[in-house]
Structure formats: structure tokens, C-alpha cells
Amino acid sequence: MSDIQEIDGELWYYSPSGYRQRLDTHKKKNTTRMFVDGKYIPQSHPLHKPGRYKSFNDAAFSSFENLAKIKTGYVYVLSNPAWPDWVKVGMAIDADDRCSSYQTSSPYRDYVLHCAVATDDRRKDEYKAHKALEKISDNRKGEWFKIPVQVAIDSIAGITK
DSSP states (O other), rough: OOOEEEEEEEEEEEEETOOOEEHHHHHHHSSSSSSEETEEETTTSOOSSSSESSHHHHHHHTTTTHHHHHOOOOOOOOOOSSSSSSSEEESOOHHHHHHHHHHHOOOTOOEEEEEEEEEEEEHHHHHHHHHHHHOOOEEETTHHHHHHHHHHHHHHHTTTT
């Protein structure tokens, strides 16, 4: 557990790992960091905004104009056992965060992120993946395809290369 102690008239912060630094230095450092759902987000991330947020949507809401400009991200495959034989192929800036947002709509929290492929243009690659899957799937409902998970994974891996 982290702790603050006074030693020789100075306040020191002790991290959970035992690292020690002056409390004022620790406070300054944390004013420039971003955390989403407890995960550190580097300053190089396109939506970096210092603070602590539950999701990228929370962080991006005030920077909404930046969201539309971001091309990089992931094309992902996820599923839910409530709909066997169906997979969702979508795009996101952060696939783990997107999967977490789906979990809120499921009382069982049973969405599974099977694959997330990094891409330089998530919209373009998602479109290409949808067109390819449309040709080989039994059915399509928006971003949901009636197709085996592995076929969807193989398909998006080929699209983004």
C-alpha cells in the first residue's frame, strides 16, 4: 500500500513497490499522466489528456473534435455466447476499452475480445474487413457476421497487412 511519511521535516511518498520520492514531486508528476480504467496511457496516445477516467469515451468527450481526426487504432473481433456463431468485427481507438464498454450491456459480462489488430487507418481497414466477410458469411446484421470466430480473425489479419 502506498504511504506518505514525514522524515526530517519533509514529506515522502512511498509507492506500493517501495519506491520513495518527495511528495511534491509525486504530485507534479501525476498532473501530467493519464489513466483509463487504472491503466496508464502514454503521452504519445492521440487522446492523451491528463487525468483519471473510466473509459476513453469519458476522456474524449471534452476532446470530441479530436476523436473524428484519429485514424490509428484497431480492427477487432469480439463475440458473446448469447449469440452463438455470430461475431462482431469493428474498429476502435482502443479495443480493450471498447470491449469493456460492451460489458456494461451484459449482466454476465461475457463479451470476449478474440483479436485486435493495430492499423494506421481503422476506418478503411474495418470497411475492407466488412466487405471481405460479407462475401463469406452466412448472414450479416450491421457489424455482426454469422461466421466462425477463427475465420473472422484470419480475415482481419489479412486485411490490415
